[in-house]
Amino acid sequence: MISKVITITNQTGLHARPASVFVSTASKFKSELFIQKDAKKVNAKSILAVLALGISKGTEITLTAEGTDEEDAVAAILALAEANFNE
Amino acid sequence: MIYNGIAGSEGIAAGKAYIIKNSQTEIDTIAVASDAIETELDKLSEGIELSRVQLIRLKEKVEKELDESKAQIFEAHRMMLEDPEFIEAVRDEITTNSFSAAYAVKKVTENYLTIFEQIEDDYMRERAADIKDVSSRLTRNILGISSWDLFSIGSPVIIVAHDLTPSDTAMMNKEYVLGFTTDVGGSTSHTAIMARSLGIPAVLGLGHISSEIKDGDDLIIDGIEGKLIVNPDKQQKEDYNRRISELQARRKELAKTASLPAVTLDGKRVEISCNIGMPDDIKHGEANGADGVGLFRTEFLYMNHHTLPTEDEQYEQYRKAAELLQGKPLIVRTLDIGGDKKLPYLPIPEELNPFLGWRAIRICLERRDIFKTQLRAILRASGHGNIFIMFPMISGVGEVREAKNVLEETKEELRKEQIPFDESIRVGIMVEIPSAAMTADAIAKEVDFFSIGTNDLCQYALAVDRMNPKVAGLYQPLHPGILRLIKNVIDASHKHGKFTGMCGEMAGTEEACIVLLGLGLDEFSMSAAAIPNIKNIVRTVTLKQAEEIANQALELATPEEVLEFSRNKLNEIRRDLL
Numbered sequence: 001m002i003s004k005v006i007t008i009t010n011q012t013g014l015h016a017r018p019a020s021v022f023v024s025t026a027s028k029f030k031s032e033l034f035i036q037k038d039a040k041k042v043n044a045k046s047i048l049a050v051l052a053l054g055i056s057k058g059t060e061i062t063l064t065a066e067g068t069d070e071e072d073a074v075a076a077i078l079a080l081a082e083a084n085f086n087e
Numbered sequence: 088m089i090y091n092g093i094a095g096s097e098g099i100a101a102g103k104a105y106i107i108k109n110s111q112t113e114i115d116t117i118a119v120a121s122d123a124i125e126t127e128l129d130k131l132s133e134g135i136e137l138s139r140v141q142l143i144r145l146k147e148k149v150e151k152e153l154d155e156s157k158a159q160i161f162e163a164h165r166m167m168l169e170d171p172e173f174i175e176a177v178r179d180e181i182t183t184n185s186f187s188a189a190y191a192v193k194k195v196t197e198n199y200l201t202i203f204e205q206i207e208d209d210y211m212r213e214r215a216a217d218i219k220d221v222s223s224r225l226t227r228n229i230l231g232i233s234s235w236d237l238f239s240i241g242s243p244v245i246i247v248a249h250d251l252t253p254s255d256t257a258m259m260n261k262e263y264v265l266g267f268t269t270d271v272g273g274s275t276s277h278t279a280i281m282a283r284s285l286g287i288p289a290v291l292g293l294g295h296i297s298s299e300i301k302d303g304d305d306l307i308i309d310g311i312e313g314k315l316i317v318n319p320d321k322q323q324k325e326d327y328n329r330r331i332s333e334l335q336a337r338r339k340e341l342a343k344t345a346s347l348p349a350v351t352l353d354g355k356r357v358e359i360s361c362n363i364g365m366p367d368d369i370k371h372g373e374a375n376g377a378d379g380v381g382l383f384r385t386e387f388l389y390m391n392h393h394t395l396p397t398e399d400e401q402y403e404q405y406r407k408a409a410e411l412l413q414g415k416p417l418i419v420r421t422l423d424i425g426g427d428k429k430l431p432y433l434p435i436p437e438e439l440n441p442f443l444g445w446r447a448i449r450i451c452l453e454r455r456d457i458f459k460t461q462l463r464a465i466l467r468a469s470g471h472g473n474i475f476i477m478f479p480m481i482s483g484v485g486e487v488r489e490a491k492n493v494l495e496e497t498k499e500e501l502r503k504e505q506i507p508f509d510e511s512i513r514v515g516i517m518v519e520i521p522s523a524a525m526t527a528d529a530i531a532k533e534v535d536f537f538s539i540g541t542n543d544l545c546q547y548a549l550a551v552d553r554m555n556p557k558v559a560g561l562y563q564p565l566h567p568g569i570l571r572l573i574k575n576v577i578d579a580s581h582k583h584g585k586f587t588g589m590c591g592e593m594a595g596t597e598e599a600c601i602v603l604l605g606l607g608l609d610e611f612s613m614s615a616a617a618i619p620n621i622k623n624i625v626r627t628v629t630l631k632q633a634e635e636i637a638n639q640a641l642e643l644a645t646p647e648e649v650l651e652f653s654r655n656k657l658n659e660i661r662r663d664l665l
Contacts, residue, residue, distance in 0.1 A: 020166060046172035047167060
């Protein structure tokens, strides 16, 4: 299992289009992926759950991955966050 | 059975009813026996698969035939449909509570809606609408009810709905849509405007029509009288078939002369233009003989986006429109958002009276960033054609000056950056607030032209909410009070050597045509389909006749008298011609 703290830096946060991009990317991997904001931990492959977290710019989230491709999954999402979800 | 509603768009059509139900689908079975749980889980999987295939197919079709931004809606729907948490929650309701698949979907959807609707954010509320949409598609597929995919209508039908949204009409396969009838809406609602631009009849404000008639019922829709006949008898069918062929013959006849200019018998030329929402609408306008574009509603560029459209994106659209027109005038109205038009990415606080609230120029003067981006895009495009800028929702001279200052600042920026634009670009305002109409003489000194927006002007001057069926009948553009306001605006502009156009729906109605001509209106802008008829009327009178008719109309006391008087005059003129 890998855990990484990510600070969301793009303007919209994990909202609208960036949220779709995030979830589509997460869904490509076999590993179980979760994101946690404060005490709430949700399935990173669920668009409804991710949207409901209401993650705005500047929020810190913890990404957890567990499975055969966990390293690739975390790397892909980190790269995406650095690219501000192609916003 | 005859129903009376509001005539939203002229024309008559006969065809089968095609009911669009946006409301909840009836679910008969709530719980199932424990040995039926497996069957329900299978139904769920099949329903999801079927919905998934439909959404993919829809997305591809819309991408190919409309545009990519609209196709994105279906992509978002598919992500929700395949949401693992959502599917898991539904399966859980079926296995632990023995709920039927359809009822389990309903329960889980409700839970999500509660979460989403509580969040004070327009974007999230819109996603709530998406969740409802996906859930009702899934429910229908589980229950085996055929889906109303507006895009896949394959035979001629009359659409019957509670109300139609811009996304509904965008998805329709318009080739097969003969007309619209809805429970709500008035003559200036989205449905009516859409019907007029397609040139098909619409009867609106019919109460509960969408739940009273059935799919496949025989309908005759009379958009002239505002009548809907359900399952007509033989006599009614014969009468209407005759009228339909008469109308078609007349349309054909008018089309022959559509490209001729609108010149009165004594040589006065007026411009007959079209209203557009997207550059491609110009083709439809030109096919109907438009002399230019009297109103480019730029908010559609904003409404089709997930974020504010960039300067370059807007520039491309304005330039495309200007180029398509090949030097003919293009009046671009700056962003008119607020009121009943919302942008998901531009939150407007809840308002008690949105039409009297934060909208149009009021937003632009506060959000200078949005305003300037648009002005830069329009100015840059102005080098490619004959562009006019128009500011909406002006209440007096102060706002005109302020807006012009922003325009000047923007021009100065472009000059510094050495970006070319039309230095002599003309600037005008929409006259839709009564105070602007009353002070038109003062405003005329500040602008190059006026365009009277009768839809809002009538709503504000008559204090009538045109969307409220209870009072929609009081919405009368031929009210003597409105005629006097119009006269005041036209006279003021002419006194200062400026011109006045009209881009409200009144400009395209035949009863108003001669009166407006007589009041001195210089430009009439309307939905494309109305152009051939209005041009034809202008060509049947002299300006002198029209002025006399206008003067007499101004003396009348009630809207009904004006309407009857102008109808009679129009008939007299037509009779004299024969």
